[in-house]
Amino acid sequence: MAQRADIERYRENWQDEVDSTAEYRAMSESESDPKIAKVYSNLARMEEAHIAFWEDRLRTAGEMVRPRRPSWRSRVVAWIARRLGPDAVLSTIAAKEAADRNVYVKQPETSGTRMSAKEQWHTRVLGQLLRTQPRGLSGRQFFSASGPNGRAKFANRDFGRELPITFRKVVFSATTHLQMRPLVRAIQ
Numbered sequence: 001m002a003q004r005a006d007i008e009r010y011r012e013n014w015q016d017e018v019d020s021t022a023e024y025r026a027m028s029e030s031e032s033d034p035k036i037a038k039v040y041s042n043l044a045r046m047e048e049a050h051i052a053f054w055e056d057r058l059r060t061a062g063e064m065v066r067p068r069r070p071s072w073r074s075r076v077v078a079w080i081a082r083r084l085g086p087d088a089v090l091s092t093i094a095a096k097e098a099a100d101r102n103v104y105v106k107q108p109e110t111s112g113t114r115m116s117a118k119e120q121w122h123t124r125v126l127g128q129l130l131r132t133q134p135r136g137l138s139g140r141q142f143f144s145a146s147g148p149n150g151r152a153k154f155a156n157r158d159f160g161r162e163l164p165i166t167f168r169k170v171v172f173s174a175t176t177h178l179q180m181r182p183l184v185r186a187i188q
């Protein structure tokens with residue numbers, strides 16, 4: 001039987017997945033390169049499957065599942081992505097994914113699933129996008145180190161750690177193909 005703390009954790013996971021989905025959808029819809037747009041929509045699809053996973057856990061525990069509504073912070077990120085393009089939020093999103101990449105490792109409900117592996121893969125894909133997108137912008141990161149369950153949280157201040165972002169152009173050539181594998185897989 002799930003305890004109160006478990007239910008809270010399910011809800012926190014659920015909200016985070018709802019937020020991620022909304023952000024990736026906004027990034028996909030505002031991305032002009034169809035291949036990169038596909039990467040974002042694939043990420044959104046995977047996060048949607050994670051929403052459904054936590055909805056199942058909540059229902060099994062006899063809890064009500066609220067309508068899927070992104071947090072206000074996530075709505076701001078999505079708004080910026082739609083107005084300024086996905087590159088304006090890419091470093092912020094990548095930082096959050098990196099901070100959260102192991103969030104499911106110690107959550108017993110996800111053992112036997114590929115959820116942890118997928119979250120870690122998202123981090124690699126976004127890291128590669130950051131390194132290879134010639135239009136990449138150096139965005140501030142609006143996350144504090146972690147929330148109650150180890151999840152990264154937005155904060156209204158610059159946390160002071162910016163990902164190293166380079167502005168070099170990378171040609172998708174045979175020599176870079178091996179390093180690009182996660183990104184190539186995400187496009188397919």
Ligand SMILES: [Fe+2]
Pocket residue numbers: 017020046047050119
């Ligand atoms: Fe996820």
